[in-house]
Amino acid sequence: MSRMKRVVQGAVAAGVSAVALTALAPTASAAPATATAAYNGACGTGYKTVNSTPVGTIGTAYLTYNSATGMNCAVAIRNMAGDPVSMDLFIRRSGDEIFNDQDGGLLRSYVGPVHVDAAGSCVDWWGQIDGVHFGKSGTNCG
Template sequence: MRVNRSALTVVALAALSVGTTAVLATPASAAAKITPQMVCGKSYSTVNSAPVGSHGSLGTVYLTYNSANGKNCVATIRTRPGTAVSMSAWIYVGDTDKSAQDYGQYTSYAGPVYVHGKAHCVDWGGNIANVYVQVSGSNCAGVTEHRMSSTR
């Protein structure tokens, strides 16, 4: 049986283009998930977190700490990145009156914001759209932190 060489070439190219399309068309869920360490730095460990929205439906505010330099970092990370919305990440160390904040329109995360917090209580929080989270008196030995969430 004799096969036309140009017909085989067309079939091979068609199969190759279908395979290439399948490889390049990765689903959105396969995108790398943003972590606090990606935002703050890999030497920062997550020490606390607070959900934004019902059970974290909008995202999470993370408090991280680097024991090598004594700094805390806060990042607010959306559960599902998308169109830019109002977001923030902030931290305040009352004993030293030091603070840092990041407010703006973001698609996936706000921050990082850094403050030296070794051996100090910290207040921190953030927002996604109109849902705000605040944690006061956090990471203090013997002190119970206070959490508040509000919608504006």
């Protein structure tokens, strides 16, 4: 009987040790979720994505173009919607001294759309999400 008791105690001790080791063992940490925000269609029908740029690790800005109208459109999207943060977005034909369209404010998920008629011209587009700036100049000429 005492041998049986020792076997059971040993099995319990081994099980407790395995649980303790599992609890103390370093865990492989998963990479943080920084999936790119997908274009959300905010520019409307007929617009196709022609360019994009990351906004740090918190979002993505997209430039779209509608070949039927010659209009460019930009939108910047957070990876994860949340509490309102400062967002700004500007667009212009390259060479213009002022922006052609802008949007901004305290927003939860995206800023824009902003539009510019830029058929035959290059486009500058820039902005920020929660203080993380992005921008491209002289892009998508034509």
